[in-house]
Amino acid sequence: MKEIIINLSRRLSLMLKEKSNVIILLLVLNIWLVLYVYVETLDAQYHYYMNMKTTVEQVHNIKIDKYNGQIEKELSTEEQLIRKNNRKFHLYYFVKSFM
Numbered sequence: 001m002k003e004i005i006i007n008l009s010r011r012l013s014l015m016l017k018e019k020s021n022v023i024i025l026l027l028v029l030n031i032w033l034v035l036y037v038y039v040e041t042l043d044a045q046y047h048y049y050m051n052m053k054t055t056v057e058q059v060h061n062i063k064i065d066k067y068n069g070q071i072e073k074e075l076s077t078e079e080q081l082i083r084k085n086n087r088k089f090h091l092y093y094f095v096k097s098f099m
Contacts, residue, residue, distance in 0.1 A: 039095050 016023075057064055063072035075083075 035095050036099070039092060039099065042092050 064070075065072045
């Protein structure tokens with residue numbers, strides 16, 4: 001029994017040495033596919049506030065903020081920078097820049 005286990009482990013290690021490049025390539029392709037599907041799914045989705053924006057603005061005669069759906073107000077410089085940085089470092093925009 002001991003010899004069988006040793007023999008199996010040797011065969012398994014030889015198989016993995018031969019197939020390691022293929023396994024790594026498949027893992028990289030899988031990660032790329034997951035990121036691609038993530039980006040395409042986000043492109044296909046509409047933001048809730050954007051769908052209702054025109055109607056609510058026309059009915060109530062107000063402006064709706066596209067960022068968080070609240071009534072629009074004057075933003076401070078700090079708030080504008082925070083929004084800009086959030087957009088810049090989001091995974092969606094990072095991956096989209098490479099595609």
